[in-house]
Amino acid sequence: MNKLSKLLAVAAVTVMVAAPAIGAGYYRSPEPYDWSFxxxxxxxxxxxxxxxxxxxxxxxxxxHGLKHLAFRHLGQEGGPFETVMVDGVEQSYANPNDNPVIAAIAAEYLISDIDDIGETIERPGRPSDMFPYPFxxxxxxxxxxxxxxxxxLxxxxxxxHYGADYIRSLLMGYDEExxxxxxxxxxxxxxxxxPGMVIAMAPQLWDGMVEYADGTEATTEQMATxxxxxxxxxxxxxxxxxKRMGLMVMIYLFGLAVLLYASYRKVWSRVKH
Ligand code: HEC
Known part of the structure; x- marks a missing residue:
């Protein structure tokens, strides 16, 4: 056997051995969803x-924890509680720490801290606290x-890979044989x-398990979405x-391009060519 045929034989055996393993890792592409963002x-x-x-x-x-998120982030610009209803009036707060809805959400959690004499204590959360880890x-x-x-999370x-489409499909993707x-x-x-088609998380969502504050019907699909x-x-x-900043930059660059073209025309207008 010459070198080339040896190499080919090794390649063929590798493919034969590896193919079923790759096959087992096969998984379905998530269902695309039309996200507003x-x-x-x-x-x-x-x-x-x-x-x-x-x-x-x-x-x-x-x-699941949310270790990069503090309660106050919920009330910052672009956050879900940036504007809130307080006594029937829509309010927004320059400093999310003053937002009463955020304070109420934070106070539902127990945060471990140390007191004035160094003892470990548990106290209600404040807007500036990070979300606590459940374990x-x-x-x-x-x-x-x-x-x-x-x-x-x-x-x-x-x-x-596939971001939001993947997470949504994964949460809804349990009920098949x-x-x-x-x-x-x-x-x-x-x-x-x-990936691998087997997950160690049990199905988490069932129709109607959450009662939405805004009255939306809590189907599995709605909750997953x-x-x-x-x-x-x-x-x-x-x-x-x-995105807003990007748009401003594009408008600015367009204006600049128009201006530069006009000045180019002006500067060269007196030159014969
Ligand atoms: C009872 C505990 C438990 C609850 C409640 C739970 N999960 Fe999980 N979740 C797990 C475990 C365990 C894993 C790791 C699974 C694995 O590695 O196979 C996991 C993995 C995940 C993953 C990662 C999948 C991947 O690609 O690696 C996502 C996303 C996820 N969970 C989302 C959620 C969402 C959203 C909720 C709430 C609707 C939720 N989980 C509720 C236990 C839980």
């Missing part, structure tokens, strides 16, 4: 972000979830959108300001 002028839907936050609070926060540490999180680690929409050749162990679930909208905002809270 896509495109150069896209914006978040405040109502959807508020509803999604409610789903996060009532369902996901039992296992004491990673080992406890894994122990409570059969060895799997629930990832932090504050930048998950940016951290996953798994293919016969897929090995699903106890504590794992079939989900065709998860809303919580993903909230997580998209959390992953990219300054998106709207950035």
């Amino acid at each position: 896509e495109g150069p002028f896209g914006e978040y839907d405040r109502q959807a972000v508020q509803r999604g936050f409610q789903v996060y609070q009532q369902v996901c926060s039992a296992c 004491a540490n990673e080992a406890q999180a894994r122990a409570a979830n059969g060895g799997a680690y629930p990832p932090d 504050s930048i998950i929409v940016r951290a996953r 798994p293919p016969a050749d897929l090995d699903i162990r106890a504590g794992s679930y079939y989900n065709p959108y998860m 809303d919580v993903t909208h909230f997580l998209a905002w959390a992953s990219n809270p300054h998106m709207e300001a950035r």
